[in-house]
Amino acid sequence: MSMLSTTEKTYQELRQKAEAKLAPLADKPLIWIGTATCGKAAGALEVREAFKEELKNKGVDARVMEVGCMGHCYAEPLAVIAKPGFPALCYGKVDEGLVKRLVDDFLVHDDPCYEFAMVALEANDIFPTFADFPRGVYEEKIILEQCGFIDPEDIDHYLAKDxxxxxxxxxxxxxxxxxxxxxxxxxxxxxxxxxxxxxxxxxxxxxxxxxxxxxxxxxxxxxxxxxxxxxxxxxxxxxxxxxxxxxxxxxxxxxxxxxxxxxxxxxxxxxxxxxxxxxxxxxxxxxxxxxxxxxxxxxxxxxxxxxxxxxxxxxxxxxxxxxxxxxxxxxxxxxxxxxxxxxxxxxxxxxxxxxxxxxxxxxKNTGTPGSPGTAVFALAGKVANPGLVEVPMGTTLRQLIYDVGQGIPGDKKFKAVQIGGPSGGCLPEAALDIPIDFDSLKEAGAIMGSGGVVILDEDDCMVRIARYFLKFTQQESCGKCTFCRLGTRHMLDILTAITRGEGKLSDLETLRELAEDVQAGSLCNLGKTAPNPVLTTLKYFYDEYRAHIKEKRCPALMCPDLIAYYIAPEKCSKLCNACVGSCPVEAVYTREDGLKAINQGKCVKCDNCLKACPFEYNAVIKLSPPSLLEEKERSTK
Amino acid sequence: MISGIFGEMILKGMSATMFKEGGRETIIETINAVLAEHGARRENLIPLLQEVQERLGYLPKPAMEEIASALGVPAVEVYGPATFYNAFRLHPPGDHQIKVCMGTACFMIGGQIALDSFERRLKIKLGETTPDRRFSLDQVACVGCCALAPVVVVDNLVEGHVTPTRVDGIILSFETQQGDGKGEQEA
Known part of the structure; x- marks a missing residue:
């Protein structure tokens, strides 16, 4: 041991102290709860309190530890129970009722409630682990490896893990x-x-x-x-x-x-x-x-x-x-x-x-030769399992969305993936087989960016999303370069007009020209990349722009100025009042014959009645263009 | 002594919450404390402004002037950054600050609808405060809880899946003072 250097010796002492502090805790059951911002928002703190309360009530000697984010945002709040003699088990969407059962059945009576468990953390003969799911197959955690598994507020946890x-x-x-x-x-x-x-x-x-x-x-x-x-x-x-x-x-x-x-x-x-x-x-x-x-x-x-x-x-x-x-x-x-x-x-x-x-x-064993290592993505939007994922560079977008993220929820059709935020672009179905690395994405018109991936489905309007990003960069433009300051403003005005059904086909050419000018005339990447969302949507979703301009129609039924809500009399049940009650502005009313209808002048297009209408009726529908409304009303009179 | 813009507000019969922001004396006291803690260096301007806003709730004009004179720079060099950065506010906030997330995921899933609902319900526009100074309404770029979209931050508490109905619920919870907008629990 005399070969050890001073630093090595000092480090080993620190580490041994950390291990000595944590070792006696290994014999006790340990409950860890993900309390990163997203976990907290989903109610992790209430879950933590419920565990503490229940442990006290049942007189169970166990430790509750707060950890960070395991990356499975769709299942928050998450809790893991490690009880000696059992594999550590992870439970998703934990609420107070489940807390009571887990403490009583698992910690007191040795029944791990497998029916509620999501996954086991270590290999065992009874329950599947992360590696047994498609996400586990594609995912390779390097920098996220310990995220959600160590206490971020106690350095000894980090020290004890090397x-x-x-x-x-x-x-x-x-x-x-x-x-x-x-x-x-x-x-x-x-x-x-x-x-x-x-x-x-x-x-x-x-x-x-x-x-x-x-x-x-x-x-x-x-x-x-x-x-x-x-x-x-x-x-x-x-x-x-x-x-x-x-x-x-x-x-x-x-x-x-x-x-x-x-x-x-x-x-x-x-x-x-x-x-x-x-x-x-x-x-x-x-x-x-x-x-x-x-x-x-x-x-x-x-x-x-x-x-x-x-x-x-x-x-x-x-x-x-x-x-x-x-x-x-x-x-x-x-x-x-x-x-x-x-x-x-x-x-x-x-x-x-x-x-x-x-x-x-x-x-370098992971990833592609040009972009070694892994890429960390925040999967969000219309995807079944949103979350924080880490995959090797070179994984395709399709694998990321359909295998890791488990596809689009609710039988909807995939439309586009927005990658790279306001500097990135929207890529269509055809681009899904592009491997994710710095260079391939750039070729497709998007950028790797820092890793935000938002998935869009058939209900998302591409003109509106382009406008959304441009509004963002326009607001955030610092104002130093004229093209970025005024060019983005002008582009935004054009896009706003299009989403209102007031656009002209010649506007699209102006948009393209402005995009080139903003790219060329800006000092930093904010301006240089600001037109990307517009350019990629124009390139891949030209038809949607055309529909907004020529037919005053929003194909995704999203732009408020181009849609109208309508209650189909043939579907409406006279006996239910859900839509009337849900309307925040009293636009929905009951007609003399008992059917419901919408006062279009009052409607604020908040989507509430559509969500409130019980699915067995599905009587509230969106129409675009709003002129369809007159036809409908004429035909039912 | 009642003077300046605070005096006017008090005279106009603003609510008692005004007093916690204090008059010029309080402002100067706060500035001196903050300067002593952070050091009166030009380079520290942003942390200084952040700390003053943390304590006073916003950046009153006299506060910016005081900081400028303490740093030995023209007032415009303080006013510039105070208006450039989104985090600073030049007007007093409401007792309850509502921030609607406008990240991509939130926007696509109904952030705009949530924002519209708040505007309608509170009868104010984005960036404004209600006349009784109970609520102020802002937007944030992204709080990073995209899986819970649409998200609203109410007094530092993140609420997920905010529908127009939930908007009513949040405001109602304050109006009845039953609970201060507890974490979102519905499925």
Whole structure:
């Protein structure tokens, strides 16, 4: 053992302490509950209280632990029960009734209630595990591996699972060696652009200026994306460890995590993580007994999408307006306070400790040669099992949607997949066999982006979604470049007119021209990519634009100005009042003959009556164009 | 002493909640405390504004002027960022802040419908506060709970699957003060 270096010895002591603290708890039943933001919203805190209450009532000695996100958003709130003698079992959609049964039947009486269990966490002879489901077959968790399985607010859980071992190893290496390893792994930046992290690090390390900074970009502004939030809420130490390693490699002594203020829980959990890391000597002066000093701070963003762009982010950290700047100089030469700066995404840093531990070759075994490793996606929209998933690069969109996400719910037809947020595009059915990697998606007109994937079905209007994204970029345009500021505005006005049935066919040509101008005349990627949603929908869903313009019809029955709600007299039951009661503006009324009808002048198109109408009648229907209404009414008179 | 815009508001008979935001003295006290904590450096402007808003609920004009003079910059250099970033508000918020998520998934599944319902129900537009200052209505880009779409954040509590009926329920729960919009439980 005398061969151990100081850092290795210091690390082993920390780790042993952590293991010693956690070991005695292994004999007791353990209940863990996912309390990331999404779990909480689904009622995880009530479930936690119900468990505590019930354990007390029944006098059961068990521990309740809060964890992050397991990625199975569709089944929140989630609880896992690990009872010695049984495989750890995961239960979805837990409510108070189920809590009572689980405590009484399982913890008191040894009946694990298999009928309610979703999946077992470890292989066993009785119950299927994640690997037995299609999602488990395609999914390969690298950075999400421990998310949802360790307590993010207790550093000892991370330490006991080999956490910070990579840092201990790095501190005994020469810094160029660390960069060499990351470069060899061809780790491409997960923020969306895919720039190789190792190259960035090398550029910073090579600067003459000795004050350098490491910044983690957690300004996850894309609507529909929540990967970075989940990772920070579920396993903050993985990102912190990655940042410390990067700081050592590039010779930085100070760093920041730029987290958007819309993620208060992520900020809280990271703050706790930094505090605990400092207490254990993993941050601060002479880390793990070495002569390396580094500390981290949180900078809470103030809510500007453009600040996800590197130069704008730096400006906002310096207290200025978040306006992008010309590059070069790159951040690696002149970043924060004019000093060389590494800026990487949350996920990029999260891969680093694993690459150090397992080697560049291991990393390259997953994914495609051009884009090694995995991709983390937030699956949302019209998909049966939304959630946070991690699949190898090169997986096709079809596998992602139909196998991992279990397809479209409710017998609806797939229409498009929106990938890459406001900078990305909408891809149709025909594009589903494209492998997901940085380069293939770009060819199809979308981008990898940071990983938001929203699935759209036949009820979603493509013109409206294009308008939605353009409205977003138009609002978030910082105003610096004329084309982005005014061009997006003009495009938005055109799209608004089209969704109202006031468009002209020549508008589509204007849209295309404007799109090219905005792309060419904008400094940063916000403007350069803003037209993507419009261009891809025009390319793949031209017919929908045409229907809006020529027939004043919204084929997806979504644009409020182009639809009307109608109650079919032949289907309406006179005996039911559901629609009348559901209407917030008293537009639905009972006719003299007892049938229901809608006062179109009052209707606000809120969809309530359609949802309220019992499915055995299905009497409320949407019509487009609204002129169909007159025909219908004439025919029934 | 009653003066300035606060004085006017008090004189107009605004609700008693006004007093918790305080007058100029309270503002200066708050600013001094925040400056002492964070350091009066130009670079810290955004954390300073965040902290002041956290304590006062919004950024009153005198507060921005005080910060500017403490940092030794023209007021416009404080006013600029305060209006550039979405997180800052220049008007007092309502007692209950309702933020409708307008992320992609929420928008497609009915976020706009939820927003319309709130506007109709509270009789205010997006970005406004009710005259009795009980509710204010805003939108957020994405709170990252896309699987629960459409999502509304009510006083930092995330509500999932918000239909127009649920909108009525949320407002009713405040009006009757039965419970403060508990986490969404329906299937």
């Amino acid at each position: 956490g910070y071992a990579a840092l201990a190893r790095v501190l005994d290496m020469e810094s160029p060696q660390v960069i060499k390893e990351v470069k060899a792994a061809n780790l491409r930046g997960r923020g969306g652009a895919g720039f190789p992290a190792g190259v960035k690090w090398e550029a910073v390390a090579g600067q003459a200026e000795q004050t350098r900074y490491v910044i983690c970009n957690a300004d996850e502004g894309d609507p529909g994306a929540f990967m970075d939030r989940s990772i920070l809420e579920s396993n903050p130490h993985l990102v912190v460890e990655g940042m410390i390693i990067c700081a050592y490699a590039v010779g930085a002594s100070h760093g920041y995590l730029y987290i958007r203020s819309e993620y208060p829980q992520a900020i809280r959990r990271v703050r706790t993580a930094l505090q605990q890391a400092r207490e254990r000597g993993l941050l601060g002066n002479s880390i793990l007994g070495s002569d390396f000093n580094f500390d981290l701070e949180i900078f809470a963003g103030a809510g500007a999408f453009v600040c996800g762009e590197g130069t704008a982010l730096i400006n906002s950290m310096e207290g200025k307006l978040g306006l992008p700047e010309h590059r070069p100089p790159r951040l690696s030469t002149a970043g924060l306070r004019g000093k060389p700066t590494v800026l990487n995404n949350v996920k990029t840093f999260a891969y680093v400790p694993l690459i150090i531990k397992k080697g560049a070759e291991w990393f």
